[in-house]
Amino acid sequence: MQTQRTRSYSQALHEAIEQEMTRDSNVFVMGQGIDDFKGMYGTTKGLVERFGPNRVFDTPLAEEGMTGIAIGAAMAGMRPIHTHIRMDFMLLAMNQIVNIAAKSHYMYGGAISVPIVIRSVIGRSWGQGAQHSQGLHSLFMHIPGLRVVAPTTPYDAKGCLIASIRDDNPVMFVEHRMVHFQTGHVPEESYTVPTGQARVLAKGDDVTIVGISHAVVECMRAKVCLEQVGIHAEVIDPVWLSPLDVDTIANSVERTGALLVVDSGWTFTGASAEIVAAVGERLQGKKVFKFQRMGFAPVPCPTTKNLEKQYYPDAAGIASSAFSLVRGSKEHWKPEIVDAPEILEFKGPF
Amino acid sequence: MQTQRTRSYSQALHEAIEQEMTRDSNVFVMGQGIDDFKGMYGTTKGLVERFGPNRVFDTPLAEEGMTGIAIGAAMAGMRPIHTHIRMDFMLLAMNQIVNIAAKSHYMYGGAISVPIVIRSVIGRSWGQGAQHSQGLHSLFMHIPGLRVVAPTTPYDAKGCLIASIRDDNPVMFVEHRMVHFQTGHVPEESYTVPTGQARVLAKGDDVTIVGISHAVVECMRAKVCLEQVGIHAEVIDPVWLSPLDVDTIANSVERTGALLVVDSGWTFTGASAEIVAAVGERLQGKKVFKFQRMGFAPVPCPTTKNLEKQYYPDAAGIASSAFSLVRGSKEHWKPEIVDAPEILEFKGPF
Amino acid sequence: MIDRLFRSLFLIRRVEEEIARVYPSDKIMSPVHLSIGQEAISVGVCATLRPEDVVFGTYRCHALYLAKGGNLKAMIAELYGKFAGCAKGKAGSMHLIDTSAGVMGASAVVSSTIPTSVGYAFAEKTRGKDTVVACFFGDGATEEGVFHEALNFASLKKLPVVFICENNYYAIHSTESARRGGPEITAMAQAHGIPAIKLEGMNIEEIIQSVGKAVEEIRNGGGPRFFEIMCYRWKEHVGPNDDFGVGYRKKEEAEPWLANDQVQVVGNKLSEEDRRRIEIAVEAEIAEAFAFAESAELPPDSELLSDIFRTH
Amino acid sequence: MIDRLFRSLFLIRRVEEEIARVYPSDKIMSPVHLSIGQEAISVGVCATLRPEDVVFGTYRCHALYLAKGGNLKAMIAELYGKFAGCAKGKAGSMHLIDTSAGVMGASAVVSSTIPTSVGYAFAEKTRGKDTVVACFFGDGATEEGVFHEALNFASLKKLPVVFICENNYYAIHSTESARRGGPEITAMAQAHGIPAIKLEGMNIEEIIQSVGKAVEEIRNGGGPRFFEIMCYRWKEHVGPNDDFGVGYRKKEEAEPWLANDQVQVVGNKLSEEDRRRIEIAVEAEIAEAFAFAESAELPPDSELLSDIFRTH
Ligand SMILES: Cc1ncc(C[n+]2csc(CCOP(=O)(O)OP(=O)(O)O)c2C)c(N)n1
Ligand SMILES: Cc1ncc(C[n+]2csc(CCOP(=O)(O)OP(=O)(O)O)c2C)c(N)n1
Ligand SMILES: [Mg+2]
Ligand SMILES: [Mg+2]
Secondary structure (H helix, E strand, C coil): CCCCCCCCCHHHHHHHHHHHHCCCCEEEECCCCCCCCCCCCCCCHHHHHHCCCCCCECCCCCHHHHHHHHHHHHHHCCEEEEECCCCCHHHHHHHHHHHCHHHHHHHHCCCCCCCCCEEEEECCCCCCCCCCHHHCCCHHCCCCCCCEEEECCHHHHHHHHHHHHHCCCEEEEEHHHHHHHCCCCCCCCCCCCCCCCEEEEEEHHHHHHHHEEHHHHHHHHHHHHHHHHHCCEEECCCCCCCCCCCEEEHHHHHHEEEEEEEEEEECCCHHHHHHHHHHHHHCCCCCCCCCEEEEEECCCCCCHHHHHHHHHHHHHHHHHHHHHHHHHHCCCCCCCCCCCHHHHCCCCCC | CCCEEEEEHHHHHHHCCCCHHHHHEEEEECCCCCCCCCCCCCCCCCCHHHHHCCECCCCCCCCCHHHHHHHHHHHHHCEEEEECCCCCHHHHHHHHHHHCCCCCCHHHHCCCCCCCCCEEEEECCCCCCCCCCCCCHHHHCCCCCCCCEEECCCHHHHHHHHHHHHCCCCEEEEEEEEHCCEEEEECCCCCCCCCCEEEEECCCEEEEEEECCCCHHHHHHHHHHHHHHCEEEEEECCCEEEEECHHHHHHHHHCCCCEEEEEEEEEEEEHHHHHHHHHHHHCCCCCCEEEEEEEECCCCCCCCCCHHHHHHCCCHHHHHHHHHHHCCCCCCCCCCCCCCCCHEEECCCC | HHHHHHHHHHHHHHHHHHHHHHHHCCCCCCCCCCCCHHHHHHHHHHHHCCCCCCCEECCCHHCCCCCCCCHHHHHHHHHHCCCCCCCCCCCCHHHHHHHHHEEEEEEECCCCHHHHHHHHHHHHHCCCCCCEEEEEECCHHHHHHHHHHHHHHHHHHHCCCCEEEEEEEEEECEEHHCCCCCCCHHHHHCCCCCCCCECCCCEEEHHHHHHHHHHHHHHHCCEEEEEEEEEECCCCCCCCCCCCCCCCHHHHHHHHHHHCCCCHHHHCCCCCCHHHHHHHHHHHHHHHHHHHHHHCCCCCCHHCCCCCCCCC | CCCHHHHHHHHHHHHHHHHHHHHHHHHCCCCCCCCCCCCCHHHHHHHCCCCCHHHHEECCCCCHHHHHHHHHHHHHHHHHCCCCCCCCCCCCHHHEEEECCCCEHHHHHHHHHHHHHHHHHHHHHHHHCCCCEEEECCCCCHHHHHHHHHHHHHCCCCCEEEEEEEEEEEEEEEEECCCCCCCCHHHHHHHHCCCCEEEEEHCCCCCCCCHHHHHHHCCCCCEEEEEEEEECCCCCCCCCCCCHHHCCCCCHHHHHHHHHCCHHHCCCCCCCCHHHHHHHHHHHHHHHHHHHHHHHCCHHHHHHHCCCCCCC
């Protein structure tokens, strides 16, 4: 038996960038601090030595302007990867992303295209607080003309990033800080993960649990707990949030009759609302299903640990919700606290 | 019998501002061009003469900065009304709105508050195109700490604006260009419309139609057509999108068994998804209902008239969808084209 | 040279006059921002550029599009919302594009093409091309933060961009005194390390000389240059009409500008005969373009959902 | 005067040293950006302000908060995530606030408090108050467009703001040469019509004198003033450690700054006795604050959902 090649999520991203930059001289990376010793959480480390400062460079603090600059370079035929250490900063670049990147191909009747990848990190970790921990993928899902992808496994990280770089359209590439440390199988060769295809991470017949970004890691832990009480959950990672693979989810729900969506973001008018509504559309007249949405508490993220812990859905809470969904709302059960090592072990300051 | 006092939506807004500025010297209005001869579609006309240039003033072109300036003035205890002739420009101010205005009260543990009203116009009219016609209210609904209101009648325009000005929290006040011309009863005295309460515009038992912003005007036209084929639609204007009055809508759907949501925006991960999901949450286990979402086509808005017409849901299309929802998807009917005078009669250039 | 300049100036003026004439018929159902009175800037700057050089503009882009050689028929068809338009009828007047002529588009969001033009220049420089990018915007655009962000990066990387600020004193109806606290716009460019020149008096020859020198320096690796060129918008901000009666400006203010009409100034340098010849040819071209647009097809309904993503 | 300055400088230095000492215990589970080495700017500027004047800061706000008179116990309790914190434990180190002392908050988003401080100044001026607003930010913040937007408006309306750019040469690990194309930061302020002065050499007396004069002029209606004050961050960008070994800067670079430690320079002007008296009092105050924070309660669970909206 061949041993699997194991890499971390960060390493997988690094490898994707390195391979694509080698393959295509139009690919370049820009972002605040990407050429420093931390190298964007290690994902861009050493690239400047390899590819030189024209293709790997630090930028001024100017999110809107630098996004426009990346877009302009893309219009000229290059393929920029623009990185942001926090997704919260994307709010400064919304105009260029939504009014220019997302619209140009359509608005100009196909005359130009904007092949740009915007990487940003959902910053949950170590009391980052209200302005450094937002998962804002739902905002981008709402905008036609943008692709949104939020891979969670190292395998998908590499394959989705390569697919995003090769995509001729703007892609919002969402990385959760807490999945950067996950390890898993990553083939050495170059490969792409198909756009708009969800991944069934675990099979089960009793309830469909959809987890977005880091939440899906907690969903997998919840699944293990649920097995102990005889509930077999199917766990689905949508991977691509736009286009969203509604079929895979709806087919599962048609079988299980129950849907739990757990987001790494707020629920109100967010991805979880879309998933529920879209599955409902597919199944209406065919199958009545029970459902529930979970996500961040509907407030900005507090820094203090005890409130922060309540702020996020955790494996125990997910398992408990799935239990009630399957057994009926009058039945309650909650497993003991389930360890989330990536969260327990993470230490700041950053 | 007393004759009703009739005013246009724009006049209603003007009156609200004038009365609040008279009542409270902390209220002021700022925005690009508000003191010019057009006066923000007439809604700020003459105010500078009445209240002087310290309280009614034009601003530089600087959406992010001016939003921050309004927020700072609000932190000092004033009550700014900041206006934008197109909602599309709000994308330039997302950071101040989301990272500062929405979060400050919570993030600082209640130490300060941000009583600011941000008025912006959904610009449908006369081939405005991709960057001048977006209805982006769904983006703001996703953010905890913001209120979002989109009144459609002159009565609600005045009452909601006064309520928004007096609210101690940031309010995104969404005006659709095509409702500016609507006329209706507007009392002279000052009054508020309660926050978070939907309005049932027409009673009916067969289907619940929820229309957001200008779409509700088309929904009312659709209702008239539907009566002719014996379908009695209940038409609901949510008025406040956040907080959203799910109860009123869910109670109606529980009775009618069918829900059609028509948005003045895109459907994917938008307000219509939330309404469907939230009503589903309320009614699950109680009532199975049929539903459909309608909204802008999932592309940027094209300028040419024939594509633009298809881009927007219209009264005939809404009626047709409601018909199929009630009679089953195999039954089709579409009324003759229903006049939308505000759209037919509108002439640019702007 | 003079005949080419006149041809371009006259073409733009007459096209826009035709647009204004047609507009009340509602055949053009979309906002138009006319450049009438400001044409000499686009024509002068583009006269210093090569065909492979590119330009980025604003919603007020008719003059720039035509000066750079954008296809006239495709432009008028675009305004008429026809499928043969330069953007299949999806863009309208505010977003003209003709990549084959180096017209890289225009945006209705003030100042949003400033960074994209800088990014384009970055790409060209990185790949060793000697393209010059001309970036056009109004005085109002200089108040947006992104203007500074883009200038800073252009300066930092010494990019081949010539920034052209068309200062017509107004942003819609707002005067500069309501919008700007600083002294000259050029001072802001200089504060970013970009050599900047202000040109007053609206003289196309001066524009060509001054910008031409800068373009040459830029092409030789000298980094970005900035021009503030004073001008005057003769028509209303948006739409086909005059607007001296509505209150924000007086006709007297316009008079010196009207008297210094560069279309006439340049035209007068030609012989009567040469001028007539050009005028006749241009009129024919315009008539043809409008006739083409009139009779062209609307986009098929299926176009509504096409072009949202580019797929190979 | 000297004793008050020393007290403030010493307090800030020692508080941050204590934070650094406690940090590895994980009692402070949130990022901390220390001002060690930069204290003299906050202390100097705040010495020129009145209690009713207000300040706005960045995530690197410990020094500013304390210099302006923010409550020490509430600060340490905030860092510990306790309910008695200045923001009930919801804000942490990056968002300190004490409105009663005129500390109007700080933001983790670079440059986002620049416009809010200008808006605050607008409100005060409009209502006829003579408040001066001090707006603190780093060198990196000047690259954000909103910096320019805010300066332009402050200049346009002649608002009572003193802008304080703490230029410590770095934005995280990025040097100015990787980020800025222009000459001096002060040139950008001047281009917005704001008188600007650059202070080198990190001398608290010079800061007090120069800023003090400007604050007086501002209070008399002279409009905004801008200062770029050169300084050096002794510790890593975020966190309690030194970072001269990691590669982006060398210890030698720091040496002149370390030698010019304003805490010592000012302390040395006091008699041994006075200095000891202050130090003992400060140490006691700090010990008390940390003890208070240690024993204070966490916020109740119900706090998670409170404060989202203000209701009368
Ligand atoms: C970001 C943004 N803010 C506001 C507007 C509304 N608007 C359209 S044109 C215009 C004036 C721009 O003035 P200027 O840059 O001087 O160009 P001009 O129209 O004079 O050519 C404004 C404010 C806009 N389109 N985009
Ligand atoms: C808008 C935004 N972009 C990027 C960041 C990430 N970031 C945090 S601190 C920092 C450096 C800021 O440098 P400077 O303004 O000089 O302040 P200093 O930390 O040196 O005090 C950056 C880039 C941020 N917080 N906000
Ligand atoms: Mg102008
Ligand atoms: Mg710095």
